[in-house]
Amino acid sequence: MRLYEYEGKEIFARAGIPVPQGAVVRTASEAREEAARLDRQVMVKAQILGGGRGLAGGIKVAETAEQAEEIAQKLFNGKLKESQVDCLLVEEKLDVAREIYMSITVDRGRGGAVAIVSAEGGVDVEEVAKRNPDKIFSFLINPLYGLRGYEAINLVRQIGLEGKHLTTSARVLSRLYQAFISCDARLVEVNPLVITNEGEMVAADARVEVDDNSLFKHPELQEKHLQRIDNVWEREAVSGNVNYVDLEGNIAVMANGAGLAMALLDMVKDRGGSPACFLETGGGISRQRMKNGVRLLLKKAKADPRIKVILVMIRMMISPPDEVAEGLMEAISEVEVNTPVVAVMRGRTLYEQRAKELLKDSGVPVYSDLQEGIQRSIELAGRED
Amino acid sequence: MKILIDKNTNVLVQGITGRLGTLQTKLMLDYGTKIVAGVTPGKGGQTQFDVPVYDSVAEAVSHHRIDASVIYVPSPFVEEAVSEAVDVGVSFLVIITDWVPLHGELKIRAYASAQGVRYIGPNTPGIMVPGQISMGMISDSAVMPGNVAIVSRSGSLSDEVAAHLSEKGIGQSLVVGIGGDQVVGMNMVDFLKLLKEDEKTKGAVIVGEIGGTAEEEVAAYIETEFGKPAVAFIAGRNAPPNRVMGHAGAIISGGQGTAQSKIAAFQKAGVRVAKTLWEIPLLVKEWA
Numbered sequence: 277m278r279l280y281e282y283e284g285k286e287i288f289a290r291a292g293i294p295v296p297q298g299a300v301v302r303t304a305s306e307a308r309e310e311a312a313r314l315d316r317q318v319m320v321k322a323q324i325l326g327g328g329r330g331l332a333g334g335i336k337v338a339e340t341a342e343q344a345e346e347i348a349q350k351l352f353n354g355k356l357k358e359s360q361v362d363c364l365l366v367e368e369k370l371d372v373a374r375e376i377y378m379s380i381t382v383d384r385g386r387g388g389a390v391a392i393v394s395a396e397g398g399v400d401v402e403e404v405a406k407r408n409p410d411k412i413f414s415f416l417i418n419p420l421y422g423l424r425g426y427e428a429i430n431l432v433r434q435i436g437l438e439g440k441h442l443t444t445s446a447r448v449l450s451r452l453y454q455a456f457i458s459c460d461a462r463l464v465e466v467n468p469l470v471i472t473n474e475g476e477m478v479a480a481d482a483r484v485e486v487d488d489n490s491l492f493k494h495p496e497l498q499e500k501h502l503q504r505i506d507n508v509w510e511r512e513a514v515s516g517n518v519n520y521v522d523l524e525g526n527i528a529v530m531a532n533g534a535g536l537a538m539a540l541l542d543m544v545k546d547r548g549g550s551p552a553c554f555l556e557t558g559g560g561i562s563r564q565r566m567k568n569g570v571r572l573l574l575k576k577a578k579a580d581p582r583i584k585v586i587l588v589m590i591r592m593m594i595s596p597p598d599e600v601a602e603g604l605m606e607a608i609s610e611v612e613v614n615t616p617v618v619a620v621m622r623g624r625t626l627y628e629q630r631a632k633e634l635l636k637d638s639g640v641p642v643y644s645d646l647q648e649g650i651q652r653s654i655e656l657a658g659r660e661d
Numbered sequence: 662m663k664i665l666i667d668k669n670t671n672v673l674v675q676g677i678t679g680r681l682g683t684l685q686t687k688l689m690l691d692y693g694t695k696i697v698a699g700v701t702p703g704k705g706g707q708t709q710f711d712v713p714v715y716d717s718v719a720e721a722v723s724h725h726r727i728d729a730s731v732i733y734v735p736s737p738f739v740e741e742a743v744s745e746a747v748d749v750g751v752s753f754l755v756i757i758t759d760w761v762p763l764h765g766e767l768k769i770r771a772y773a774s775a776q777g778v779r780y781i782g783p784n785t786p787g788i789m790v791p792g793q794i795s796m797g798m799i800s801d802s803a804v805m806p807g808n809v810a811i812v813s814r815s816g817s818l819s820d821e822v823a824a825h826l827s828e829k830g831i832g833q834s835l836v837v838g839i840g841g842d843q844v845v846g847m848n849m850v851d852f853l854k855l856l857k858e859d860e861k862t863k864g865a866v867i868v869g870e871i872g873g874t875a876e877e878e879v880a881a882y883i884e885t886e887f888g889k890p891a892v893a894f895i896a897g898r899n900a901p902p903n904r905v906m907g908h909a910g911a912i913i914s915g916g917q918g919t920a921q922s923k924i925a926a927f928q929k930a931g932v933r934v935a936k937t938l939w940e941i942p943l944l945v946k947e948w949a
Binding site for chain 2: 460624
């Protein structure tokens with residue numbers, strides 16, 4: 277779950293990382309009041325979750341309180357990267373001497389959390405990584421000890437910081453690790469970390485992503501998580517414990533397990549079919565998840581006439597055929613729509629036979645041959661040119 | 662030679678009385694797996710399919726020789742269940758549970774490797790030596806004994822690939838899914854190292870998917886070290902790209918992780934890449 281910049285900065289501030297003075301505002305007049313209170317040049321920053329916010333015009337400098345109000349009005353009235361802007365961050369404009377970069381995230385290849393620092397920060401940090409990889413350094417953190425002070429020092433020393441800058445930046449990095457731990461993050465990123473002309477270090481931006489599997493420890497976030505999903509189908513998927521992605525075509529594709537669902541998607545496409553969406557339920561599918569998945573696709577088909585067929589492939593590993601078949605039938609009985617469902621059910625011969633028997637009168641053709649099932653669904657969808 | 666486990670391995674089931682633990686213990690016993698004990702706190706003294714249940718792993722090891730443990734406890738308790746087994750000297754673990762918190766996975770990995778314990782998962786379908794032992798949920802009907810190993814990142818897709826091989830008469834020496842999460846225990850290269858030394862295994866099928874750089878590492882290992890033939894399958898050629906997580910995500914992946922990058926890496930290593938599941942046995946037949 278990705279957090280807004282202002283929420284990330286709240287977490288940073290609690291961990292003791294300096295952030296710019298300012299406040300979150302929800303109306304243009306609040307923006308004027310906050311700019312007047314700060315009584316200096318301010319940044320007006322749209323709070324949206326997508327990237328590329330600056331390039332899209334979502335970050336502006338205001339010289340006066342009136343100007344802050346004008347900018348805020350424009351941002352509230354328009355849309356930014358297809359998102360409605362609900363709130364802005366109005367904060368002091370920093371006196372920048374230098375910008376560096378810091379983050380803590382999980383490196384799958386190295387099997388642990390890493391601290392990453394770069395001598396150059398800003399939107400071009402990825403370019404720096406490509407052009408001058410020797411300017412970016414990382415350190416694998418032992419989670420049993422946490423990031424220790426001397427480890428932080430050794431890391432930031434490599435980007436050429438000295439004296440007070442060295443100790444200050446190492447302290448910020450240690451606190452960033454505290455923030456990473458406190459909110460069960462997958463990522464905490466400060467880009468840029470501004471070194472001001474006065475020698476202070478301030479987090480000018482904050483990107484925090486919380487591990488979805490840890491949301492149960494953060495009930496206040498768990499609630500927001502659902503509210504923040506714009507796509508109604510994705511939202512229904514999350515509440516039904518399945519994963520869903522919208523695509524463009526006319527065959528809705530579902531399978532138990534992400535790998536299997538992706539493989540199915542590829543094979544449908546290779547044969548000339550056009551997947552409309554992708555839904556996966558996890559490998560050990562229960563009756564409830566089966567029902568949630570199929571019901572979601574039937575509702576989607578009802579709302580979107582482009583969808584001509586629903587292809588469901590279940591690999592019955594531990595899921596008894598009765599659960600799978602009953603989940604499917606319950607979903608069909610709940611949603612009134614004529615879109616045909618094609619099922620591929622594979623597993624023990626006995627399971628396959630049982631699934632076919634249970635679904636005999638349901639109108640759902642059940643295949644145990646994958647190629648036949650894919651072929652049938654493409655025929656029903658009508659071949660595309 | 663055995664690859665980690667065989668028919669003589671004494672297996673413990675942690676979480677033996679839960680919904681999944683109960684269902685799967687039955688299936689594993691039916692397959693011939695030597696489950697000698699189970700653990701569920703508070704259920705000590707009971708039995709599950711005639712298997713004695715203990716309150717703790719320490720109690721179980723005081724009554725039985727335990728060679729390996731398969732873990733089904735609910736996700737908030739997985740981190741402790743692993744420590745508990747590691748602390749009393751269980752040397753190989755299979756963590757089936759999914760939805761495990763990331764920071765718990767980080768600690769599991771650090772703790773187990775500090776103690777020299779090898780593990781698979783979390784979020785794995787498990788490991789199976791066909792004809793001998795099953796730890797996890799790979800289905801008995803999908804596999805048959807033979808000499809081709811399947812090393813996979815997926816769950817149900819591993820099962821499906823095994824079924825496609827078995828349907829064409831190609832048996833397996835090992836079927837394993839390493840787990841779908843960001844931080845897992847043994848990786849695919851760890852398994853290829855074991856398979857390289859296993860005289861029974863003629864070659865391997867690598868089942869990968871988009872995201873991460875594991876397949877690129879596997880391709881590099883096969884090119885330089887493996888010395889046996891391999892066939893690869895990559896799921897997700899047409900899936901929308903994974904959302905890159907911040908600049909940090911882009912810095913770490915350095916352009917790897919896409920299906921194209923993985924397929925190119927395998928082709929460079931001389932590994933044939935199957936486009937469909939039914940093409941896998943055709944390519945394997947060339948050497949198996």
